[in-house]
Amino acid sequence: TQLLExxxxxxxxxxxxxxxxYCNSSSVFSSxxxxxxxxxxxxVLLVTVVTGGEVKKLKRLTFQFGDARKDSSLHITAAQPxxxxxxxxxxxxxxxxxxxxxxxxxxxxx
Amino acid sequence: xxxxxxxxxxQVLKTGQSMTLQCAQDMNHEYMSWYRQDPGMGLRLxxxxxxxxxTDQGEVPNGYNVSRSTTEDFPLRLLSAAPxxxxxxxxxxxxxxxxxxxxxxxxGPGTRLTVT
Numbered sequence: 319t320q321l322l323e324x325x326x327x328x329x330x331x332x333x334x335x336x337x338x339x340y341c342n343s344s345s346v347f348s349s350x351x352x353x354x355x356x357x358x359x360x361x362v363l364l365v366t367v368v369t370g371g372e373v374k375k376l377k378r379l380t381f382q383f384g385d386a387r388k389d390s391s392l393h394i395t396a397a398q399p400x401x402x403x404x405x406x407x408x409x410x411x412x413x414x415x416x417x418x419x420x421x422x423x424x425x426x427x428x
Numbered sequence: 429x430x431x432x433x434x435x436x437x438x439q440v441l442k443t444g445q446s447m448t449l450q451c452a453q454d455m456n457h458e459y460m461s462w463y464r465q466d467p468g469m470g471l472r473l474x475x476x477x478x479x480x481x482x483t484d485q486g487e488v489p490n491g492y493n494v495s496r497s498t499t500e501d502f503p504l505r506l507l508s509a510a511p512x513x514x515x516x517x518x519x520x521x522x523x524x525x526x527x528x529x530x531x532x533x534x535x536g537p538g539t540r541l542t543v544t
Contacts, residue, residue, distance in 0.1 A: 322470075327468075348528065348530075349528070349530045351530075351532065358537070358538070359537055359538070360432070360518050360520070360535025360536050360537055360538055361471075361518075361533075361535050362535070363532050363533065363534070366526075366530050366532060368526075368528055368530060406470065406471070408471075410530065410531060414524065414529070414530075414531040415473065415476075415486075416471075416473075416531070416533070418470035418471040418472070419470055420468050420469060420470040421470060
């Protein structure tokens with residue numbers, strides 16, 4: 319089974335700090351997605367990256383797809399309590415099925 | 429536009445009981461999927477469908493059945509519940525779009541199932 323490893327598994331920081339979470343695999347993916355999940359709800363898509371080396375920005379969130387399309391990172395600048403949640407990455411196989419990481423649980427303290 | 433809806437929100441079953449988790453979407457998406465989410469394991473695909481009348485197995489299909497008689501509905505049946513099926517179940521729908529094609533999923537709010 320292909321796996322996506324996310325790190326760290328858990329991160330608790332103060333409001334205003336910067337952070338980066340990682341999503342790594344030994345497999346190549348045709349695209350990679352990041353989702354955020356809040357307690358009691360389903361995941362919500364944040365971004366899809368499809369090209370090696372691609373960088374996408376969503377306000378204070380910056381997503382990067384590795385050059386070899388095996389890994390990705392999510393960087394949050396000046397984190398806010400509203401960023402709290404479980405961040406999931408998912409890599410797409412050639413048949414479109416998604417392989418999911420276990421998630422990074424992020425807590426931003428006021 | 430309700431998106432993806434799931435019922436029930438919570439369910440407790442005894443070992444051996446059967447039940448159906450309901451899922452409906454109003455976005456006219458062709459693709460629908462069922463996942464289970466367990467702590468530390470991410471989302472695992474149970475079954476999926478690429479259109480009405482077409483279903484296929486995912487990573488962990490044993491103990492579950494699905495059918496897709498309409499584009500909107502994709503129920504998941506637990507045949508004989510076991511404690512190992514205690515989990516949170518999510519239904520998702522998607523439409524492939526873009527160049528290259530990507531499959532962006534919209535999730536329901538989930539069903540938290542406990543089997544005793």
